[in-house]
Amino acid sequence: MVRQVRAVRTRRALVRAAAEVFAEDGYALASLPVISRRAGVSTGALHFHFPSKDLLAREVEAAATAAVQRLVVREGAGGVAGGGGLQLLVDVSGDLVAAWAVDPVLRAGFELGGDPSRKSVQGPGRWWSEWVYALLCEAQGAGELARGVSPEAAAVAVVASVAGFGRLACGHRVRSSPRLVEEFWALLLPGLVAPSRRLPVLPGPRAAGTDRTPR
């Protein structure tokens, strides 16, 4: 039992260390000895848990995908305040940017998808893009979107912008990025939402406490 707990802890430390090293050096240059040293385990232990760098990267991607899915489930389970599916999208995107700032595994999972030395197509980016697109199509079906809005263009804009804000969030402007996400939604919603549905959708529950004047 103790051994099992230790194995889980070792795997977790390796995944986190790998995420950090992938983010710093890219997949191609990431060194397994550097990863095992940073995780505080032997290279033998690393090879026991992950026989190849590819398997380690897949585990980072799987853990990141699971983290995004947890955000979706958590916001979804809280009940939608009245804005329908779009409110869920607004809330989850804010959570995702916030998580990007503090969770190196989530961040690395997304970045591995765009790393040309890896060419991965199974990371969280794909799952998230498909979720956003499906949600926007559903919102369109439910009459939430303004007439003529393209769910495909909106999905690209949302997915790309959230990644852009996420990258800012782990730079030096970490404190301002949740505010920037709110400002992004304030910018996008007038064109996105059907006039009859406009009021209930707000840029995240955090907006309630800010001094931003509604537009």
Next chain:
Amino acid sequence: MVRQVRAVRTRRALVRAAAEVFAEDGYALASLPVISRRAGVSTGALHFHFPSKDLLAREVEAAATAAVQRLVVREGAGGVAGGGGLQLLVDVSGDLVAAWAVDPVLRAGFELGGDPSRKSVQGPGRWWSEWVYALLCEAQGAGELARGVSPEAAAVAVVASVAGFGRLACGHRVRSSPRLVEEFWALLLPGLVAPSRRLPVLPGPRAAGTDRTPR
């Protein structure tokens, strides 16, 4: 003279081949022999023109930055149709996505900026981000933006979305991406533009020929 012309042609072939290989394999794994072979020149000629991979990458980035600057100058010189600075932004962003699809040097210049194995900060991405941000600040000063719009959030959304559409443009959906950029602007403009300025700004001159109903 003949020798000079040949040298210019060789440099150009090397920059293009390097751009393609950087895009395919990433900076870290890009092999100089593969690049010289693809350019149809000897490795000796490659080393004569570019003594290191870093110098080759810098040249790709400089050429890509110059390409973006040319788009800006070309659209700017054409005269602004009446929508002010925002019209220029709309037009240039459409051109940039179109160029992304067909110009491997431009594309690689942008992608090198996000390649963790390179950590470049001098590529076209930086110039383009700063240009978009400055233009939005100017538009705000000129009363073109809706009240309360954050030029910073709008700049992140525009820069990230254009890169997103650019990446789509060099995938299998190349034909639909100019339309997606138009749809993106149709989505963003209602929240971005001051009501008094709303009419003149259109998603690019290409929009005139489409059947999109104005919103």
